[in-house]
Amino acid sequence: MPWNLDSDRPIFVQIVEHLQYDIVSGVYAPGQKLPSVRDLAAVASVNPNTMQRALSELERDGYMHSERTSGRFITEDTHMIDELKTRLATAQINEFLPRMERLGLTKEEILNLVEQSIKE
Amino acid sequence: MSKLVDIKGLTKIYEATTALYNVNLELEGGHIVGLLGPNGSGKTTMIKILCGLLHPSAGTVTVDGHEIGVDTKRVISYLPDQTYLDGNMSIQDTIQLFVDFYPDFDPNRAFDMLNSLNINPAARLKTLSKGNKEKVQLILVMSRRAKLYILDEPIAGVDPAARDYILNTIISNYDPEATIIISTHLISDVEKILDDVIFLQFGQIALHATVDEIRSKEGKSVDALFREVYKC
Numbered sequence: 001m002p003w004n005l006d007s008d009r010p011i012f013v014q015i016v017e018h019l020q021y022d023i024v025s026g027v028y029a030p031g032q033k034l035p036s037v038r039d040l041a042a043v044a045s046v047n048p049n050t051m052q053r054a055l056s057e058l059e060r061d062g063y064m065h066s067e068r069t070s071g072r073f074i075t076e077d078t079h080m081i082d083e084l085k086t087r088l089a090t091a092q093i094n095e096f097l098p099r100m101e102r103l104g105l106t107k108e109e110i111l112n113l114v115e116q117s118i119k120e
Numbered sequence: 121m122s123k124l125v126d127i128k129g130l131t132k133i134y135e136a137t138t139a140l141y142n143v144n145l146e147l148e149g150g151h152i153v154g155l156l157g158p159n160g161s162g163k164t165t166m167i168k169i170l171c172g173l174l175h176p177s178a179g180t181v182t183v184d185g186h187e188i189g190v191d192t193k194r195v196i197s198y199l200p201d202q203t204y205l206d207g208n209m210s211i212q213d214t215i216q217l218f219v220d221f222y223p224d225f226d227p228n229r230a231f232d233m234l235n236s237l238n239i240n241p242a243a244r245l246k247t248l249s250k251g252n253k254e255k256v257q258l259i260l261v262m263s264r265r266a267k268l269y270i271l272d273e274p275i276a277g278v279d280p281a282a283r284d285y286i287l288n289t290i291i292s293n294y295d296p297e298a299t300i301i302i303s304t305h306l307i308s309d310v311e312k313i314l315d316d317v318i319f320l321q322f323g324q325i326a327l328h329a330t331v332d333e334i335r336s337k338e339g340k341s342v343d344a345l346f347r348e349v350y351k352c
Contacts, residue, residue, distance in 0.1 A: 007341035
């Protein structure tokens with residue numbers, strides 16, 4: 001399945017995000033080896049150079065590392081992955097809250113609605 | 121290091137029509153480049169000059185450090201916008217012809233791709249549907265180990281599923297040192313796999329940028345930008 005990418009945002013940014021979600025959600029476990037750039041590019045249906053740049057960025061941030069001959073691996077630092085999870089979740093909430101406020105809901109009303117939805 | 125493609129002051133005039141005017145372009149190896157532009161903007165003229173099928177009226181063109189000629193034809197794998205194959209030949213005989221012609225042709229790649237697309241190699245070319253004919257031609261072109269692939273409208277006649285397969289074939293089969301130039305109107309289908317795009321307009325390069333530069337600067341896809349720039 002090609003990755004679902006928006007057509008109006010830079011592809012590079014979206015690949016980085018997609019891989020961050022895959023790391024946090026355990027599609028790739030800590031310490032796991034990643035497929036090759038070419039295979040990942042083919043799966044995502046994106047340009048291999050763009051995939052390469054995205055992987056380099058994630059490496060620079062410490063979420064993965066390359067070993068000269070054996071390939072590229074996800075970090076084993078689970079603390080770091082948890083931090084990333086919190087950061088991605090906070091980003092979602094920061095998008096969600098203003099939309100709820102635009103509907104005229106107070107903080108208590110939002111909390112109540114969220115609680116109700118979780119119970120259902 | 122010399123550029124893979126180096127075009128300087130390229131002009132092509134057909135009698136009263138100027139198809140290309142003073143085009144300058146440098147391309148390095150390892151890129152997938154979209155050559156985009158409305159009908160009559162000079163795309164096919166530029167491609168034919170690169171392939172040695174037309175002569176420039178002015179300017180110089182080199183590929184892999186050589187002037188256009190035998191040396192450049194050896195490293196360019198070209199998919200024309202029209203077929204030149206013999207419809208009476210079977211696919212496997214055509215593959216044999218390519219093996220004889222091109223030392224860099226890998227028949228195993230060709231048969232693998234035919235197999236994944238469920239095309240029978242024993243079939244004669246003229247018995248194939250339009251889309252399958254196009255697929256076979258693209259398979260022949262992509263089965264060479266060339267330095268420069270030039271694809272003129274490679275996916276226009278094939279269904280969306282086969283389009284995805286073909287684009288994946290391009291991504292997963294090409295040599296990281298090679299460059300692919302794709303001329304197409306189906307921008308939204310190809311833009312995810314492109315590094316750079318070149319917009320041609322009135323025989324000149326109106327824009328040469330990476331896909332992500334366009335997306336971050338304009339906040340829209342290359343397809344949307346094209347529709348805006350060339351609005352009729």
